[in-house]
Amino acid sequence: MSKKQILITGAASGIGQGIAFFLAKNGHHIIVSDMNLEHAQKSVNEIIQHGGSAQAVKLNVTSSEDVNNLVAALNKPIDVLINNAGIQHVESLDSFPMDKWDFLIQVMLVGVARLTQAVLPGMKSQNFGRVINIGSLHALVASPYKSAYIAAKHGLLGFSKAIALEIAENNITINTLCPAYVLTPLVEKQIAAQAKEHNISQEMVINDIMLKPMPKKAFIEIDELAASCEFLISDFSKNITAQAIALDGGWTAQ
Ligand code: NAD
Numbered sequence: 001m002s003k004k005q006i007l008i009t010g011a012a013s014g015i016g017q018g019i020a021f022f023l024a025k026n027g028h029h030i031i032v033s034d035m036n037l038e039h040a041q042k043s044v045n046e047i048i049q050h051g052g053s054a055q056a057v058k059l060n061v062t063s064s065e066d067v068n069n070l071v072a073a074l075n076k077p078i079d080v081l082i083n084n085a086g087i088q089h090v091e092s093l094d095s096f097p098m099d100k101w102d103f104l105i106q107v108m109l110v111g112v113a114r115l116t117q118a119v120l121p122g123m124k125s126q127n128f129g130r131v132i133n134i135g136s137l138h139a140l141v142a143s144p145y146k147s148a149y150i151a152a153k154h155g156l157l158g159f160s161k162a163i164a165l166e167i168a169e170n171n172i173t174i175n176t177l178c179p180a181y182v183l184t185p186l187v188e189k190q191i192a193a194q195a196k197e198h199n200i201s202q203e204m205v206i207n208d209i210m211l212k213p214m215p216k217k218a219f220i221e222i223d224e225l226a227a228s229c230e231f232l233i234s235d236f237s238k239n240i241t242a243q244a245i246a247l248d249g250g251w252t253a254q
Contacts, residue, residue, distance in 0.1 A: 001234050004130075007031040007070075007078045009061050009115060010085030012039035014184030015134055018222030019082060019229055024052030026230060031078070033059035033070070034085070061085045061111030062103075067118045077122025077129075080233050083112040083156075084134040088186055090145045090193070101148040108152035113159060116174070120167065129172035130233050133160060134225070137180045137248045157244050164242035173241035177228055179220040180248040181210050187219075216249030 006023055010016040012034035020030045024047040032047070034040040037058035047054040059066045061083075086108050089100050116131055123129025138146060139153035160174045167174070181187055187210075194205045211217045224247055231237055246252055 003027045003029065004079035004233060005029045005031070005076060006080040006082065006233075007033060007115075007119065008082040008084055009033050009059060009111070010035075011082075012036050012043055014186055015179075015182055015222055015225060016082070016084035017043050019084065019226040020054065021047065021050075021052075022223055022226030023229065024054055025050070028053075028080075030054040031057055031070075033057040035060040061115060062106045064114060067114055071118045071122075074122070077126050078119040079123070079126075079128060080130045080132065080229075081115055081119045082132045082134065082229060083115055085111060086134065086186070088146070088149055088190065090190065092145055093147050096147065104148035105152050105155075108149070109155045109159065112156060116163060120172070123172050124167070124170050127171050129167075129170070131160075131163070131172070131174040132229050132232050133174070133176040135176035135178045135244060137178055137246065137251055139176060139178050139244060140246060140248075140252050161242045168241070171238060173232070173238065175232055175237075175240060175243045175245060177225055178244050178246045178248065179225055180214055180251050181219050182222060182225070183219045184222075213254070214249040214251045215253070218249060220247050220249070 006028050008016050008020050011020045011032040020032050020043055024030045032040045032043045032054050037056060040056040044054040044056040057070055059070055087104060089104060112133060133156050135156050136153045138150045139157050142150050156176050160176050163174050191202050191205045195202045
């Protein structure tokens with residue numbers, strides 16, 4: 001496969017960082033973007049130390065200015081966009097602050113539309129493009145107290161279906177990976193918070209809350225997501241579009 005120029009949002013930590021490392025190892029050029037430029041630069045330094053090719057960019061997905069600056073600075077179109085940036089807030093709707101609710105939608109749904117809109121003209125001009133959203137198991141099913149996150153992630157699937165139809169005549173696809181829990185800083189914070197809230201050990205949160213609904217009883221590994229991205233980038237997947245691809249250990253089969 002030819003090597004691609006890949007833009008990943010929220011790539012300074014967790015899943016985005018892990019996907020960046022994996023795809024850089026496979027020879028692709030990675031634009032490691034994040035609202036935290038210092039951490040993005042650390043990821044890039046690590047990629048370069050291992051012989052890979054990468055650059056760090058400060059990009060807040062809620063900022064049209066950041067997105068426009070990035071696109072204006074490109075010397076060739078983005079081949080692959082991985083919409084990964086995400087945040088969580090866990091609270092009953094009764095007390096969920098509406099500005100927080102709106103912000104989660106801005107980051108994980110409007111931000112995805114903003115980035116996709118910015119890169120599609122370049123993809124169309126070269127008749128190649130892949131948009132991969134990091135959705136969630138919560139794009140497919142719900143859990144209580146995560147209404148904004150779940151609305152944003154469910155919305156991603158509708159967005160992707162509409163865009164897949166708009167771009168169907170080009171060699172461009174858009175798909176959403178839907179993982180169950182992946183052990184990243186985002187989830188580590190949830191484990192600590194739930195242990196405190198329920199007054200139980202972190203081990204009990206992992207086994208009795210997080211992994212309980214999952215038949216395979218294991219966290220999804222970042223490399224499973226990264227390898228799925230590599231497959232979606234390849235020519236073998238050129239007719240896979242508008243799909244939600246679950247990596248959920250059987251969770252949604254129940
Ligand atoms: P993480 O907290 O480790 O990393 C998220 C990254 O996104 C951080 O580097 C952060 O700086 C960045 N970010 C946050 N807001 C941003 C913004 N406005 N603009 C640009 N960057 C921003 O989280 P993670 O667990 O790696 O999550 C990555 C994605 O995977 C998210 O979309 C999340 O919903 C999804 N996901 C995670 C899990 C899991 O179990 N960890 C499961 C399913 C889906």
